[in-house]
Amino acid sequence: MIFIINSFLFDFMTFGTTLIVNFVTKSISFMSNKKSPLYSVLNNKCPRCHEGSFFITNNPYDLKRFGNLNDRCPVCNEDFRREPGYYFGATYVSYGLTVSFGIGLFLLLCVVFSVEVVPYIIILSTLLILLMPLFYRFSRIIWIHMFVKFKELKNN
Numbered sequence: 001m002i003f004i005i006n007s008f009l010f011d012f013m014t015f016g017t018t019l020i021v022n023f024v025t026k027s028i029s030f031m032s033n034k035k036s037p038l039y040s041v042l043n044n045k046c047p048r049c050h051e052g053s054f055f056i057t058n059n060p061y062d063l064k065r066f067g068n069l070n071d072r073c074p075v076c077n078e079d080f081r082r083e084p085g086y087y088f089g090a091t092y093v094s095y096g097l098t099v100s101f102g103i104g105l106f107l108l109l110c111v112v113f114s115v116e117v118v119p120y121i122i123i124l125s126t127l128l129i130l131l132m133p134l135f136y137r138f139s140r141i142i143w144i145h146m147f148v149k150f151k152e153l154k155n156n
């Protein structure tokens with residue numbers, strides 16, 4: 001009887017480990033797969049070809065230039081400027097990112113680690129200020145990804 005329970009537990013743990021390993025390897029391959037939009041968003045790439053740079057600099061903490069985007073993709077010539085006020089809609093994405101981040105941090109600090117609300121607000125405000133360039137860039141690049149579909153370059 002004990003042997004059966006032991007072998008069942010062992011199978012269950014092996015199954016769990018396999019699931020976790022699969023999940024991690026799939027996530028890594030999804031992020032490093034050049035055709036995936038997540039790869040393009042995380043690596044500052046053009047939404048059309050996933051090759052040319054979207055922002056002029058790859059460094060979000062180059063504070064003089066972090067928000068400057070190329071007028072056109074240097075590789076496929078996709079128009080990044082599109083129309084006046086195009087990136088106004090990115091504020092909705094920015095709002096979604098900020099709120100998700102705030103809820104995630106709340107769950108981690110207040111629910112898991114029982115941190116009080118006031119220290120949580122101080123930590124959240126500090127992190128939001130420090131991460132502002134990242135959120136700014138992510139919201140713009142996610143916004144353009146919603147409208148421009150990936151098309152593989154023919155010479156690849």
Ligand SMILES: [Zn+2]
Nearest residue numbers: 046049073076
């Ligand atoms: Zn391109």
